[in-house]
Each structure stands twice: as structure tokens, then as C-alpha cells.
Amino acid sequence: MSYIVPIGPYHPALEEPIHAKLYTEGEVIKDAEVFVGYNHRGIEKLATERNAIQTLVLVERVCGICSHSHALTYAMCVEQINGIEVPKRGEYIRVITAELERLHSHFLWLGVACHIIGHDSMFMHIWDERELIMDLLEELSGNRVNYAMVTIGGARRDIDDELKAKLLKSLDKLKGPMDRIVEIALNDKTIALRTKGVGVLKKEDAVRIGAIGPHARASGVDVDVRRDSPYCSYGDFKFDVPVQESGDVFARVVIRALECYESIKIIEQALRNLPDTPINLGNKLLKIQKGSAVCRHEAPRGQLTQMVVGNGGFNNHRVSIHVPSYKNTPTIPFMLRGNSVADAGLIIASIDPCFSCLDR
Amino acid sequence: MQAYKRTDISKDQVVPIAEKMRKAGVGLVMIHGYLNEEGKMDISWDYAVEPVIESYHVVGEDTLPTISGIYDEAAAWPERELNEIYGTVFEGLDMSKRLFLPEEMLETQGKGHIMVTPLEELRAKNIKEG
Numbered sequence: 001m002s003y004i005v006p007i008g009p010y011h012p013a014l015e016e017p018i019h020a021k022l023y024t025e026g027e028v029i030k031d032a033e034v035f036v037g038y039n040h041r042g043i044e045k046l047a048t049e050r051n052a053i054q055t056l057v058l059v060e061r062v063c064g065i066c067s068h069s070h071a072l073t074y075a076m077c078v079e080q081i082n083g084i085e086v087p088k089r090g091e092y093i094r095v096i097t098a099e100l101e102r103l104h105s106h107f108l109w110l111g112v113a114c115h116i117i118g119h120d121s122m123f124m125h126i127w128d129e130r131e132l133i134m135d136l137l138e139e140l141s142g143n144r145v146n147y148a149m150v151t152i153g154g155a156r157r158d159i160d161d162e163l164k165a166k167l168l169k170s171l172d173k174l175k176g177p178m179d180r181i182v183e184i185a186l187n188d189k190t191i192a193l194r195t196k197g198v199g200v201l202k203k204e205d206a207v208r209i210g211a212i213g214p215h216a217r218a219s220g221v222d223v224d225v226r227r228d229s230p231y232c233s234y235g236d237f238k239f240d241v242p243v244q245e246s247g248d249v250f251a252r253v254v255i256r257a258l259e260c261y262e263s264i265k266i267i268e269q270a271l272r273n274l275p276d277t278p279i280n281l282g283n284k285l286l287k288i289q290k291g292s293a294v295c296r297h298e299a300p301r302g303q304l305t306q307m308v309v310g311n312g313g314f315n316n317h318r319v320s321i322h323v324p325s326y327k328n329t330p331t332i333p334f335m336l337r338g339n340s341v342a343d344a345g346l347i348i349a350s351i352d353p354c355f356s357c358l359d360r
Numbered sequence: 361m362q363a364y365k366r367t368d369i370s371k372d373q374v375v376p377i378a379e380k381m382r383k384a385g386v387g388l389v390m391i392h393g394y395l396n397e398e399g400k401m402d403i404s405w406d407y408a409v410e411p412v413i414e415s416y417h418v419v420g421e422d423t424l425p426t427i428s429g430i431y432d433e434a435a436a437w438p439e440r441e442l443n444e445i446y447g448t449v450f451e452g453l454d455m456s457k458r459l460f461l462p463e464e465m466l467e468t469q470g471k472g473h474i475m476v477t478p479l480e481e482l483r484a485k486n487i488k489e490g
Contacts, residue, residue: 037460044445045474045482080361210387210434223387229411231362294364294392294406294413305406307392318394318475322438330433359460 001026007344009038015112016355020332020348024341032336032344034329039359047319052078052152053285055316059306062321063357064145065108068101069299070306070321071150076231077308078152080293082286088275090154091233096167096270097140097149098232098297099263104133105300106214106256106263109352110185113253116346117194122184129177136170139163154280164271171264178264182257195250199335199347202247211331213302213324215351218255219247225298232297237269249350256352287314299324301352323357363412366404371421374405378427378435381407388431389413391438393446395476401448426453445475 002025009017017038023031043062047055059070072094079086107130114122134144141147141157149155159167185191201211206219216223224241226234242258244251288310297304302324309318328351335347369377381388389406396402400420405427407414418424428436429452439450440459449455461474474482 037458040460042474042482045479048475049479076362080364207385207387208432208434210431212387229362229408229413292394294389294415295362296389296408296413303389305390307390307394309394309396311397317397320390320392320394322390326437327434330437 002030005341005344007348011345014345014348014353016353018329018348018353018355020336020344022336022341022344027340027342029336029339029341029344032333034332036329036355037359039356041360043360044319044321047316049315051285051314052288052316053283055319056150056152057148059319059321060146060148062360063323063354065105065354066101066299066301066304066323066357067146068097068149069297069304071148072098072232073295073297073304073306074308074319075150075152076295076297077293077306078286078288078310080295081291081308081310082289084153084281086154086232087277087279087281088233089158089277090279092270092274093155093157093159093279094150094232095234095237096159096267097137097147097155099267099270100133100137100140101147102263102300103260104130104137105352106260107133110181110253110256112349113195113249113346114191116349117191119188119190122181122188122191125177126181129174129181132170132174136167139166151280151283152286153282154278156280158279159271159274164274168268168271171267175264178260182260185253185257191253192250194343194346195253196246196248198249198343199339199350200246200248201331201335203245205334206247206331209331209334210327211302212327213298213300214252214255214259215302215324215328215331217242218244218251220245223303225296225303229296231295234266236273237266239266249346252350252352285314287312288316301325301354301357302328321360323354323360325351325354325358329353329355329358364415365412366415366417369416369418371418371424374416374418375425375427375430377416378405378430382430388427388434391435391442393442393448395446401446403442403448422447423449423451426450428453445473447473447476 005022007020009019019035021033060067111123111126201219203220239262290312292309294307305322307320311317393403404415404417
């Protein structure tokens with residue numbers, strides 16, 4: 001018997017609205033389609049009526065999890081158009097915030113993945129440790145989400161010696177529990193049985209559809225903007241880019257777990273070598289000069305691209321935001337084919353989707 | 361700072377460049393578009409030739425060839441988006457379904473698209489429709 005099974009836009013296994021239509025033959029999914037656009041807020045349109053500082057606030061609200069990434073990429077675009085050189089210390093603080101954000105985003109996803117496969121004790125362990133990272137972000141920026149750490153020409157808040165020592169100590173404290181979490185994730189039978197061989201995305205499909213970020217790296221595509229096209233002093237730090245070949249949900253768990261270690265490595269290097277320069281160039285409102293810029297940032301979910309066009313006035317002429325989920329969502333039908341209906345929720349969630357980002 | 365190289369091309373070169381890039385294994389970053397100050401569409405195909413973004417611009421064309429046959433959804437989604445918000449036509453692309461905006465906002469070519477219409481007009485329309 002063949003049925004069409006609709007999932008979403010509101011569904012317990014989805015944190016955000018997406019609609020998937022599954023064409024099934026018995027238990028097996030033969031084909032699938034995804035529909036997005038349930039969260040469109042017209043942010044790109046609104047940005048054309050805002051000046052640079054207002055837009056920083058606006059783009060930060062595109063997404064709750066990767067809010068720093070949006071503000072950072074927008075600031076990079078404006079700095080490129082206006083030819084602003086950011087002080088080193090400002091760049092380092094931006095990197096520290098970005099990596100803390102990646103840590104908290106990956107912990108969040110690992111927790112959610114464990115929850116979906118029914119491993120709730122693991123979910124609670126992971127989210128317990130995530131609180132430590134949230135506390136660090138709160139200490140650093142004053143906020144748990146929407147950190148407002150970026151301004152045009154640098155960072156908005158400094159890290160003093162006391163906070164630096166505290167951050168380093170807390171990261172050390174995080175390593176023990178992290179080792180335990182990674183060990184369970186890699187060796188636990190419950191997780192392996194529900195994720196190994198599920199939702200496989202082949203390397204050639206990933207390349208053709210343009211998957212990016214941890215999702216692509218789990219399918220053997222070696223891409224990372226931080227390494228390939230360094231920005232924001234990322235060239236100063238030593239870190240590895242983990243790549244897995246199998247392309248199933250298990251590989252995505254492994255990639256995100258391993259990336260947490262790399263983020264800690266980067267934060268530690270940045271904190272230890274914090275340069276002694278000003279953190280920004282002042283908060284004077286500037287005109288966005290004539291010209292355009294395209295900047296990319298490796299957000300927790302992959303490459304975030306923004307284009308900003310200025311026309312010499314205070315307001316943007318055009319801001320165009322394209323998030324990693326924009327590239328990763330079209331891969332969902334390819335992963336669903338041949339899997340059982342019961343795994344559909346897990347497979348959709350395995351790209352770490354962010355549909356409020358995607359719809360803008 | 362990330363490098364960005366702009367090249368202006370004509371409409372006929374879009375597909376050959378895409379084919380060349382696909383063959384070389386270069387990823388399509390995005391297809392961007394905006395109305396420039398003279399009111400002409402400036403559409404750019406941005407390729408990640410690491411560490412540089414090579415950006416190929418076509419200015420002042422309302423109808424363009426699709427490269428969704430070469431880059432699949434990586435090109436089809438941005439093309440559908442541009443069709444929705446600016447009304448640019450990509451020949452050979454299935455544009456019958458909406459990607460982001462509601463079906464009611466499907467209006468005649470080049471009119472009433474969200475990025476072209478002034479914000480005040482959109483606001484008034486929203487209030488009227490509740």
C-alpha cells in the first residue's frame with residue numbers, strides 16, 4: 001500500500017516549522033518533498049530601511065542560536081565596503097564568542113538528537129553541561145542569547161584578566177564531562193543502533209546539492225571557511241577539521257562531538273594570546289559607502305553568506321542573508337529515500353535545521 | 361579580510377561558466393541579486409574558488425538562463441527566491457510553487473514583488489488584509 005504521510009509544519013520531533021511530504025510504500029519512504037516558508041518575517045526588506053547599527057540589532061534576531069554569526073558576518077561586510085581595519089583584540093574577542101556559540105549549538109543539537117532517539121538520560125547530561133557554556137556566554141556578554149558582542153569596527157565588550165582566568169578554568173572543567181559524553185556517543189549501543197546506516201547522504205549528492213558545514217563534512221566533503229578562506233584572525237589559530245566518510249546520522253553525531261574539542265582549542269589559543277590593542281574604533285554611526293561585499297563565516301551549522309550593498313547613505317541598499325540550512329535543507333529528500341517512516345523525524349533533525357534562519 | 365573578485369559578463373556566458381566551475385569541482389556559494397540605483401537588476405553568481413569568491417555579474421536583464429540543471433538545488437533555490445522577491449525569470453526553471461512567500465503574493469511579472477514594492481505600500485496592504 002502506498003500512502004502520502006505529511007510531517008509538520010508542527011510536529012513533536014521538529015523544533016521549528018517545516019513541512020515534509022513522505023511518499024511511502026508500506027514502512028519505507030520512496031520519495032519525499034520539503035516545503036519551507038512558515039517563518040518568513042521579511043528581514044531582508046526591513047534591513048533596507050535601517051542604518052548599520054540598527055541592522056546589527058536586526059540581523060542578530062534572525063536566529064536565536066547563531067545570533068553572533070549573523071551580526072559578525074554583517075559587520076565584516078560593512079567593514080569590507082568601508083575599508084575598516086579591525087583591531088586584533090576585537091577580532092580575537094569575536095572569535096572567542098563565535099566558538100563559544102558553536103560549542104553551545106553543538107551541545108544543543110547532540111542533546112536534541114539523543115532526545116529524538118529516546119536516550120533521554122544522555123539528553124539531560126548534555127544539556128546540563130551546556131548550561132556551563134551558557135553561563136560563560138552570559139559572563140562574557142551579559143546575555144544568554146543575542147550576545148550583541150559585535151559592533152562595526154570591533155567588539156563591544158572587553159575581556160579582563162579576571163574573566164580570562166575564569167573562562168580558561170571553566171573550559172578545563174568542561175573537558176572531563178565532554179570526554180564522557182563523546183565516549184558514550186561513540187560507543188553506546190543504543191545510539192549506534194538508531195543512527196548507523198540511517199539517512200545516508202552520499203558524497204556526490206552532497207557536492208552536487210551544495211551541502212555545507214558539519215553536514216557536508218560527515219559525508220566526506222572537506223570544507224571549512226575558517227581554514228579555506230581565513231577571516232577575523234582565524235589564520236592565527238591551529239585547529240583540525242574533522243571529516244567522516246560514512247555520511248549517516250552517526251557520522252553527524254561524531255563530527256559535532258569532535259568539533260567541540262577543536263572549538264575549545266581555538267578559544268584557549270585566543271585567550272592565551274589576547275593582543276594588547278583597543279577592542280574597537282568607537283561607536284560613531286557611519287555611512288555605508290558605495291559598493292558591495294560578500295562575506296562568509298563558518299557558523300555552527302555551516303557557511304553563512306551575506307551580501308551587503310551600500311549607496312553612500314546611512315541605510316543599507318540591500319542586505320541578503322543566506323544561511324547554512326538554505327543549502328542543507330534540499331538534501332533532506334535524498335537522505336529520506338529508502339529509510340523507514342519512524343526515522344524521518346531524526347533524519348530531518350540531523351541536518352541541525354534552523355528554519356527561522358532559512359526563511360528570514 | 362576575504363577576497364572578492366568581480367567580473368561583468370553577458371547573459372550567454374552564464375551557463376558555460378557554470379559548467380566549467382562544476383567540472384572543476386568548485387562550489388556555488390550563492391546567486392545574489394539586487395536592484396541597483398538605476399533600477400536595473402544586478403544578478404551575480406558567486407563561486408568559491410578558495411580563498412577567493414569569484415563573482416560573475418549580469419546587469420540589466422530580466423530573463424536569464426537557469427543553471428539548476430548543473431548545480432541542482434544549490435542553484436534552483438536561489439533562483440526561485442529571486443523570482444519571488446524581484447520577479448526575475450529564469451528560463452527552464454519550475455517556478456509554479458512558492459518557496460518562501462505565501463501563494464497569495466504571486467502577482468504579475470515585475471509588479472508587487474516584496475523587494476520592489478515600497479515598505480509603506482506593503483504595510484498598508486497587510487493592514488487591509490488583516
